Amino acid sequence: MFKDYYLQGQGGDPPAEYKGRVFKLSQEYPTELPPAESYPWLKIAFKNGGPVDPAAYLQALLDYGLEGNVDVDFYVQDNKIRKFYHLPWMDWNTEVASDWPGTDGREFVHGLTHEFDSEGNTFGEAQHEFVDTWAQGYVNDRYAFGVGQVWCHPDDPAPGALNPDPTGLNSMPDGSFVIKLLFSTVNEQELPTVKGAFTWDADIYVNKSPRERNAGPLSKYRRALGKVRLIQIDLQVRDRRSLTGWLLGTFGYDGRVRADTPWKRMVPLGLQWGNNPQVTYAETCSGPNGPCNFDKLSEQWINRQAVVDLATPPLSFNHLGYGGRLAGPVDNPKSSCMGCHQTAGFPAVPILPEFGPNGALLKLNSRTHPETSQSLRMAYFGNVPGGAVFSDTQLYSADYSLQLAMGLQNFASVRCAANARAPRPSLCTELDGWAGRQAAAIKDLLVFGTPGPGGAPLKPQ
Numbered sequence: 001m002f003k004d005y006y007l008q009g010q011g012g013d014p015p016a017e018y019k020g021r022v023f024k025l026s027q028e029y030p031t032e033l034p035p036a037e038s039y040p041w042l043k044i045a046f047k048n049g050g051p052v053d054p055a056a057y058l059q060a061l062l063d064y065g066l067e068g069n070v071d072v073d074f075y076v077q078d079n080k081i082r083k084f085y086h087l088p089w090m091d092w093n094t095e096v097a098s099d100w101p102g103t104d105g106r107e108f109v110h111g112l113t114h115e116f117d118s119e120g121n122t123f124g125e126a127q128h129e130f131v132d133t134w135a136q137g138y139v140n141d142r143y144a145f146g147v148g149q150v151w152c153h154p155d156d157p158a159p160g161a162l163n164p165d166p167t168g169l170n171s172m173p174d175g176s177f178v179i180k181l182l183f184s185t186v187n188e189q190e191l192p193t194v195k196g197a198f199t200w201d202a203d204i205y206v207n208k209s210p211r212e213r214n215a216g217p218l219s220k221y222r223r224a225l226g227k228v229r230l231i232q233i234d235l236q237v238r239d240r241r242s243l244t245g246w247l248l249g250t251f252g253y254d255g256r257v258r259a260d261t262p263w264k265r266m267v268p269l270g271l272q273w274g275n276n277p278q279v280t281y282a283e284t285c286s287g288p289n290g291p292c293n294f295d296k297l298s299e300q301w302i303n304r305q306a307v308v309d310l311a312t313p314p315l316s317f318n319h320l321g322y323g324g325r326l327a328g329p330v331d332n333p334k335s336s337c338m339g340c341h342q343t344a345g346f347p348a349v350p351i352l353p354e355f356g357p358n359g360a361l362l363k364l365n366s367r368t369h370p371e372t373s374q375s376l377r378m379a380y381f382g383n384v385p386g387g388a389v390f391s392d393t394q395l396y397s398a399d400y401s402l403q404l405a406m407g408l409q410n411f412a413s414v415r416c417a418a419n420a421r422a423p424r425p426s427l428c429t430e431l432d433g434w435a436g437r438q439a440a441a442i443k444d445l446l447v448f449g450t451p452g453p454g455g456a457p458l459k460p461q
């Protein structure tokens, strides 16, 4: 059994006065591949690896993700139409490197994890301080089957078992689907368009400043019940007709839309099925802050009206990422949905070139000069086929699932540590071997072709 929430049974449980429902991980993953449904998005035809009517496709994804889940307040194991599931090992989660280990883990009301902090002015001019994002992903039965294969032995995960066919790519089955709800601590004074948003209570940080929290001690990460508002919904589906095998799309909340429920006031922002790896930054954007003409980005659809409605000052609820590629308003604006997600695998790698050693060496600065070093950057905006690794430093693909990759990393951070309890999972032994081989490969490269005594080749060390 996987844990439900952060420090469950170790001081993280709800206080005695809490009378509400407590989050339970939906973890009865199917052990046989469930039959595919006649998914509503299959009605929309494809051309050149993308849907001919992306807006309708995106809407079909949202409708499927909400069906039966809204009625049960997203306690998704109770969904009367089809059960949904959660990914394990997000209870102990280190999402942001500067945060204290594990503290981003699931809270006990809805199992939300802490994500990217949005600094002042991310959403609009009236937002002066940092706001926190809290989010949760819900996967359908086909996706859950893959997850269950990897985590079949909870104390000894097998990242290569996503696809039980050893001759196939390490991929999720066709029809795998995720809906992700992203909530923010932003309020109406800071972002007027959040008026009337769907709201949850959640057990979140009392201290809103990441800088203060990071200074420690751990007690700075104290949590208490507070309000969070739904501002973004992400969707992700495996559809074999797509260029990459996947489509990722997103909706943003706009309280000005005339509709009777907050769900209907979610505005489609865009859909991506590829990154257009050959379109450089300079071809689409005229400077570090645009303007960008994204006509050349043919492997996505952007709702142009929403760019105007939501991202014109005083609002800056922007959904254009690197070079005009799709990214969510609460995502890092120098990235893209598919750019980040294609890196998913084990071991984890940096999701953006800025975060990696080569990016540091080349002094990449996406704020001032996003147009430089395209030969490195565009690798992060490639079209990795679903189920293949992004980098040759990875052993296994997690097929665009960053929660799967992150769960494995979280597991390793606790179970592979020197003082971890025995027995040692095979994943840890493999990781040790990996580290040794990587170090040796770098060493060998530095002396490759160097003549040894008498001009002979150097003996491998």
Ligand code: HEC
Pocket (backbone or CB within 6 Å): 095, 113, 115, 135, 137, 178, 179, 180, 234, 235, 236, 248, 249, 250, 321, 326, 327, 328, 331, 332, 335, 336, 337, 338, 340, 341, 351, 400, 401, 402, 403, 404, 406
């Ligand atoms: C800056 C990198 C980044 C960008 C850009 C990004 N994501 Fe993610 N996404 C993540 C990470 C990291 C996770 C896993 C952690 C989590 O969910 O808490 C994730 C999780 C998800 C999940 C849950 C399932 C999974 O794969 O883990 C969905 C669905 C998702 N993202 C969709 C999107 C969509 C749609 C977009 C674009 C609108 C997007 N993401 C943009 C980094 C990114």
